[in-house]
Amino acid sequence: xxxxxxxxxxxxxxxxxxxxxxxxxxxxxxxxxxxxxxxxxxxxxxxxxxxxxxxxxxxxxxxxxxxxxxxxxxxxxxxxxxxxx
Amino acid sequence: xxxxxxxxxxxxxxxxxxxxxxxxxxxxxxxxxxxxxxxxxxxxxxxxxxxxxxxxxxxxxxxxxxxxxxxxxxxxxxxxxxxxxxxxxxxxxxxxxxxxxxxxxxxxxxxxxxxxxxxxxxxxxxxxxxxxxxxxxxxxxxxxxxxxxxxxxxxxxxxxxxxxxxxxxxxxxxxxxxxxxxxxxxxxxxxxxxxxxxxxxxxxxxxxxxxxxxxxxxxxxxxxxxxxxxxxxxxxxxxxxxxxxxxxxxxxxxxxxxxxxxxxxxxxxxxxxxxxxxxxxxxxxxxxxxxxxxxxxxxxxxxxxxxxxxxxxxxxxxxxxxxxxxxxxxxxxxxxxxxxxxxxxxxxxxxxxxxxxxxxxxxxxxxxxxxxxxxxxxxxxxxxxxxx
Numbered sequence: 001x002x003x004x005x006x007x008x009x010x011x012x013x014x015x016x017x018x019x020x021x022x023x024x025x026x027x028x029x030x031x032x033x034x035x036x037x038x039x040x041x042x043x044x045x046x047x048x049x050x051x052x053x054x055x056x057x058x059x060x061x062x063x064x065x066x067x068x069x070x071x072x073x074x075x076x077x078x079x080x081x082x083x084x085x
Numbered sequence: 086x087x088x089x090x091x092x093x094x095x096x097x098x099x100x101x102x103x104x105x106x107x108x109x110x111x112x113x114x115x116x117x118x119x120x121x122x123x124x125x126x127x128x129x130x131x132x133x134x135x136x137x138x139x140x141x142x143x144x145x146x147x148x149x150x151x152x153x154x155x156x157x158x159x160x161x162x163x164x165x166x167x168x169x170x171x172x173x174x175x176x177x178x179x180x181x182x183x184x185x186x187x188x189x190x191x192x193x194x195x196x197x198x199x200x201x202x203x204x205x206x207x208x209x210x211x212x213x214x215x216x217x218x219x220x221x222x223x224x225x226x227x228x229x230x231x232x233x234x235x236x237x238x239x240x241x242x243x244x245x246x247x248x249x250x251x252x253x254x255x256x257x258x259x260x261x262x263x264x265x266x267x268x269x270x271x272x273x274x275x276x277x278x279x280x281x282x283x284x285x286x287x288x289x290x291x292x293x294x295x296x297x298x299x300x301x302x303x304x305x306x307x308x309x310x311x312x313x314x315x316x317x318x319x320x321x322x323x324x325x326x327x328x329x330x331x332x333x334x335x336x337x338x339x340x341x342x343x344x345x346x347x348x349x350x351x352x353x354x355x356x357x358x359x360x361x362x363x364x365x366x367x368x369x370x371x372x373x374x375x376x377x378x379x380x381x382x383x384x385x386x387x388x389x390x391x392x393x394x395x396x397x398x399x400x401x402x403x404x405x406x407x408x409x410x411x412x413x414x415x416x417x418x419x420x421x422x423x424x425x426x427x428x429x430x431x432x433x434x435x436x437x438x439x440x441x442x443x444x445x446x447x448x449x450x451x452x453x454x455x456x457x458x459x460x461x462x463x464x465x466x467x468x469x470x471x472x473x
Contacts, residue, residue: 017379018347033401039345040304040399041375048299060294060302 001080003073006054010072013049017042028069043067056080086165087136088156094125094388097263101125102150103157112140114160119384121157126260127352128253132385138162148206206233257350268412272327273448276407277456280439281464282430283423287438289470305440306397307368309420311473312466313395314338314359320459322451323416323444324392332415332450337361341391341411342371344378352378353394353411354387364473398422405441415447418463 011023014036021036033043047066051058056079058066066072091101101123108120115137123132141159145151206226210233226233268274286308294302317324317338325334338360341353356362356370377383396408397420404424408417421441428437444460451459466473 020348037347039401040306041372044299044302044304045372045376051299058299060291060297 001054001077003077006073006076007069009053010046010050010069013046013053016049017045026069031067032069032072033067050076054080086141087138087160087162089120089134089136089158089160091123091151091153091155091157092132092385092389093153094123094127094130094385095260095264097260097267098125098153100150100152101130103145103147104129105147106143106158108140110140110142114138114140123385126253126256127388128257128381128383130383130385130388134160136160136162138165210238254349257346261350264411265409268409272410272412272415274410274445275448275453275456277444277446277453277460278405278407279442279457279460279464281442281467282428283438283440283467286467286470287423301365303364303368304371304399305423306399306420307364307371308467308470308473309397309418309463310340310342310356310359310371310395311362311364311367312463313393313418314340315466315473316459316462317393317416318360319462320455322455323446323459325415326392326413327415327447327450328413332447335392337392339390339392341394341414342374343394343396343408344375347379352383352388353391353396354378354383355389355391357386357390393418395420405443407443408445410445410447415450417445418460419443419445 014021014023014032018036018038026032026035032038038046043063047058047063050056050066050072054076056076058075058079062075065075094101102125104122104124106121108114108118114120114134116135118134119131120134120140121132123130138160141161143158145155145157151157210226226237283305286305290303290305290308317340321334322332324338325332327333337358339355339357340359341355343351343353345351354374356367356374359367362370374383374387391411391414393414394408394411394417396406396417398406400422402422405421406419408419410417419442421443423438423440425436426439427434428439429435430437442460442463444456446456446459
């Protein structure tokens with residue numbers, strides 16, 4: 001799965017939680033929770049959706065690593081790559 | 086014959102618009118079933134029935150606005166023979182006596198929204214329009230007698246700007262303004278604040294969550310709600326309703342959980358019997374409630390039943406908040422953003438996870454001394470998270 005495909009899934013799931021945000025204007029290096037006004041419950045729901053759709057384990061201790069789009073894509077790529085090899 | 090009436094969903098509600106019937110005449114209904122959807126200032130609300138029986142007759146058509154207390158339908162109770170009751174004319178019932186207000190408030194009442202003209206529209210078209218938040222005013226239908234059909238609404242939808250389903254933000258702002266103005270006018274608030282050591286609770290949640298998939302994880306917010314519910318049961322003067330010039334303690338603790346609505350506004354629907362739920366059940370109910378609130382769908386009893394409110398800012402936001410009591414409740418507990426701060430424990434200065442907890446309570450019902458004990462009790466319970 002490419003980074004673009006992972007990003008598309010994130011975009012899709014984020015749209016369910018925060019339908020009014022404009023995904024293309026997000027800065028991929030800045031905390032998503034601040035930019036998209038996600039509260040703790042929203043962020044947990046996003047992680048839940050990514051876990052279920054992309055079948056990656058996201059331990060609670062790693063939750064912070066997915067807080068930016070860059071971080072989330074890198075984390076998921078690494079996890080899926082590790083699982084595939 | 087039992088009359089199913091337009092419920093009162095808050096002190097500030099005067100009328101509601103029937104959006105949709107979810108049952109047909111002849112259907113069996115039982116206590117707790119959701120049988121209708123009503124549009125109010127707080128958005129579309131699913132209305133539950135409080136009786137068990139057979140739906141005899143629907144008295145109000147979708148699109149019609151009726152005052153609180155007006156009969157919406159007739160339900161034949163268990164054991165009643167069909168047609169036992171004289172046919173009730175589908176006229177609006179006399180408005181029920183308004184909830185007694187302790188002080189005159191001529192300026193506080195919102196003018197009732199103008200009753201919409203009756204629109205001829207098919208149920209499918211109405212649902213389509215409601216889901217997309219379309220305003221049908223002035224739309225000319227192409228169906229029989231000018232009735233609006235799905236095709237008409239679809240055509241309208243193509244040209245209409247998207248609106249979030251279920252919410253009219255100006256209406257919601259008006260509802261919040263009315264409730265909060267009444268609160269500040271009538272309720273003599275007093276405020277207390279305390280710093281609670283959350284290290285134990287935070288460590289416990291991290292340990293529990295560590296081995297769980299995201300869908301089964303807990304948030305500290307669930308612990309705040311549970312601790313508050315247990316303390317409210319022990320200090321009953323903070324959980325109930327002030328109505329008719331007197332305080333009526335709640336028979337059970339139903340914590341209203343303040344949930345922000347994206348785009349503006351908030352609601353604080355109840356988690357029923359909060360003190361009796363284990364943390365996992367409570368957490369899943371909070372998730373479910375948040376999802377439904379965001380989607381613009383919640384239930385009448387959730388709006389009508391809270392006995393105390395908890396407002397928790399989560400891991401963003403500010404250090405603390407001082408709530409405004411939602412009438413006719415008598416207390417609101419606020420939790421700011423938990424964070425690492427310097428703290429003296431066992432004579433040593435050390436970083437600790439702390440949270441600022443606040444209480445705003447009604448001085449007609451309780452005093453600061455009891456309020457302090459109540460707030461301290463919440464803090465004490467959070468030191469033993471495994472017992473929550």
